[in-house]
Amino acid sequence: xxxxxxxxxxxxxxxxxxxxxxxxxxxxxxxxxxxxxxxxxxxxxxxxxxxxxxxxxxxxxxxxxxxxxxxxxxxxxxxxxxxxxxxxxxxxxxxxxxxxxxxxxxxxxxxxxxxxxxxxxxxxxxxxxxxxxxxxxxxxxxxxxxxxxxxxxxxxxxxxxxxxxxxxxxxxxxxxxxxxxxxxxxxxxxxxxxxxxxxxxxxxxxxxxxxxxxxxxxxxxxxxxxxxxxxxxxxxxxxxxxxxxxxxxxxxxxxxxxxxxxxxxxxxxxxxxxxxxxxxxxxxxxxxxxxxxxxxxxxxxxxxxxxxxxxxxxxxxxxxxxxxxxxxxxxxxxxxxxxxxxxxxxxxxxxxxxxxxxxxxxxxxxxxxxxxxxxxxxxxxxxxxxxxxxxxxxxxxxxxxxxxxxxxxxxxxxxxxxxxxxxxxxxxxxxxxxxxxxxxxxxxxxxxxxxxxxxxxxxxxxxxxxxxxxxxxxxxxxxxxxxxxxxxxxxxxxxxxxxxxxxxxxxxxxxxxxxxxxxxxxxxxxxxxxxxxxxxxxxxxxxxxxxxxxxxxxxxxxxxxxxxxxxxxxxxxxxxxxxxxxxxxxxxxxxxxxxxxxxxxxxxxxxxxxxxxxxxxxxxxxxxxxxxxxxxxxxxxxxxxxxxxxxxxx
Amino acid sequence: xxxxxxxxxxxxxxxxxxxxxxxxxxxxxxxxxxxxxxxxxxxxxxxxxxxxxxxxxxxxxxxxxxxxxxxxxxxxxxxxxxxxxx
Numbered sequence: 001x002x003x004x005x006x007x008x009x010x011x012x013x014x015x016x017x018x019x020x021x022x023x024x025x026x027x028x029x030x031x032x033x034x035x036x037x038x039x040x041x042x043x044x045x046x047x048x049x050x051x052x053x054x055x056x057x058x059x060x061x062x063x064x065x066x067x068x069x070x071x072x073x074x075x076x077x078x079x080x081x082x083x084x085x086x087x088x089x090x091x092x093x094x095x096x097x098x099x100x101x102x103x104x105x106x107x108x109x110x111x112x113x114x115x116x117x118x119x120x121x122x123x124x125x126x127x128x129x130x131x132x133x134x135x136x137x138x139x140x141x142x143x144x145x146x147x148x149x150x151x152x153x154x155x156x157x158x159x160x161x162x163x164x165x166x167x168x169x170x171x172x173x174x175x176x177x178x179x180x181x182x183x184x185x186x187x188x189x190x191x192x193x194x195x196x197x198x199x200x201x202x203x204x205x206x207x208x209x210x211x212x213x214x215x216x217x218x219x220x221x222x223x224x225x226x227x228x229x230x231x232x233x234x235x236x237x238x239x240x241x242x243x244x245x246x247x248x249x250x251x252x253x254x255x256x257x258x259x260x261x262x263x264x265x266x267x268x269x270x271x272x273x274x275x276x277x278x279x280x281x282x283x284x285x286x287x288x289x290x291x292x293x294x295x296x297x298x299x300x301x302x303x304x305x306x307x308x309x310x311x312x313x314x315x316x317x318x319x320x321x322x323x324x325x326x327x328x329x330x331x332x333x334x335x336x337x338x339x340x341x342x343x344x345x346x347x348x349x350x351x352x353x354x355x356x357x358x359x360x361x362x363x364x365x366x367x368x369x370x371x372x373x374x375x376x377x378x379x380x381x382x383x384x385x386x387x388x389x390x391x392x393x394x395x396x397x398x399x400x401x402x403x404x405x406x407x408x409x410x411x412x413x414x415x416x417x418x419x420x421x422x423x424x425x426x427x428x429x430x431x432x433x434x435x436x437x438x439x440x441x442x443x444x445x446x447x448x449x450x451x452x453x454x455x456x457x458x459x460x461x462x463x464x465x466x467x468x469x470x471x472x473x474x475x476x477x478x479x480x481x482x483x484x485x486x487x488x489x490x491x492x493x494x495x496x497x498x499x500x501x502x503x504x505x506x507x508x509x510x511x512x513x514x515x516x517x518x519x520x521x522x523x524x525x526x527x528x529x530x531x532x533x534x535x536x537x538x539x540x541x542x543x544x545x546x547x548x549x550x551x552x553x554x555x556x557x558x559x560x561x562x563x564x565x566x567x568x569x570x571x572x573x574x575x576x577x578x579x580x581x582x583x584x585x586x587x588x589x590x591x592x593x594x595x596x597x598x599x600x601x602x603x604x605x606x607x608x609x610x611x612x613x614x615x616x617x618x619x620x621x622x623x624x625x626x627x628x629x630x631x632x633x634x635x636x637x638x639x640x641x642x643x644x645x646x647x648x649x650x
Numbered sequence: 651x652x653x654x655x656x657x658x659x660x661x662x663x664x665x666x667x668x669x670x671x672x673x674x675x676x677x678x679x680x681x682x683x684x685x686x687x688x689x690x691x692x693x694x695x696x697x698x699x700x701x702x703x704x705x706x707x708x709x710x711x712x713x714x715x716x717x718x719x720x721x722x723x724x725x726x727x728x729x730x731x732x733x734x735x736x
Contacts, residue, residue, distance in 0.1 A: 418689070418712065421682045421714045443688060603669075604664065605668050616688045616689070
């Protein structure tokens, strides 16, 4: 796991180019503290910062073929590299190292850019093909590893994180107000847009080919679901067997490393599954890590203890207070490189620091299970909303909505009539492709009420949901509603927030690599072919996963309802133990200077947060969003650009 | 504008519009559809009505028909007061 960066056709002398590569690499040191390397070859420069995990002795990068014609800078892991290596050796390729990096290099020689279709892994890499004068960038299917790029005239620059791009002459960090609108609607920018103007993300499952003056971006893999009425896997016994076998293998190959592998153990079903599978693969006494909270509303330490004892792991729990979260928030925003609406990435940032201090570089996590096997509450919510909408006059059906969100007491206490109103059962268009997520988007959008007049003017007429609809494939309309909701979660929020702000960024901040067995593309593809009823059976989420894994887990874990991972929010800034120094972020002078939000409205919100122990969802989202936008602005020291052009260059 | 409506608009402006102008809010506009109240907001609203107007509001009365617009809330408060007075 590492950081990569580079450019094509950067103007200037060789010494300047080398200096630029060195600056780009230095900006990514946290991702790869073990070694730096740069490679300059004609118009192309490649940089690499290394976190040594596989082939510690000879895996240095950038790595070139013997003839120097092809060079790679690679971030990530190819989990099936041993199998691919054996295939390539059988074809006559000769290896100098035992690294997965060299496997990609030779696979590229054998297949060209199509080599990505053979890779099972989490990766972002750049390959410079000197003979063709072509730079190839590629990113893994699910978006585990990040990759950004910017074009300025004929020059193309790329990097694992945008902060490295900002060291290139001519690339400045200007906040993108359309991205701000997207985040304050759907929690994350809609790829390829990022939080900064004219900096693009290479979307998951895409590659970019660049020759001088010519860039093309194309998709090489697509999350696909069966059409309604098409054959799906309905046999539960068959599904149980296959899910178990696939997850076992996905875990087995993710234990490949020349350093010890640990695991995150939140106490929920998913991380318990990955930890149990690791143990079944021979990882006795695996090191496990978790976050605990003082506030019982968020804490899961009881379940963590049960699972740790059941599996005999060596467990470390990191106690996290609201003040701890606040004090780490500025650093997290600097790593996330975008405003965030939740504080939940921060405890994971603190946890990766604990992992680093413990000497580990790799952890398995349960991320992805909810997207792949239908675990999120929003899937149940959408199912019930459809059920209610089919009989609008029914007084009984809305009562089922009370069964949602048992951990939200304020919602529980509402009458069925109010629940109907909150969840929009009478007004949302069932044919809207975003139907499943409309209540979430509607609630989040309330946070836009705090935009300044200038920001409102700059985003007037823009509808982030239209942009989101435009990203959906043509086949989407023919899928089952659960598949549609899964697609939205898996292709937008998963890469845009879960795997980035709350995943790669906060783990790599401390040189820790997360590995995700549930996001093995074989698991994802098989789960997509399962009958929706095998995933969401009635209101029992992840039914097939529970059935497939129940013999590995204590019953209290196997049957535990989904408890979303959440962290304190307004309490981070206000109240006993809060990081009160952050309150300055809401000061009228601060807000007015930035020009992004309305100082008066923000003051009222801050005052309300100071006197009210718990705010509503939209208010918390606004509070965290405003604070992190200001932190981002301060970190990257760029004035906002209200005079934004809606037509983007990407 | 009645005193109840005036107090109510002031409360909505301060708590749900964060100092915005509640005067322009049509009396029959749904507060949920306007994005002004959510599940937490309903409970804040009920607390306000109980404290400000000395009401006791039962669970069965916490429904959109009573609380989802300024007109509905004013009618609800007036009705409660009338019943107490009677």
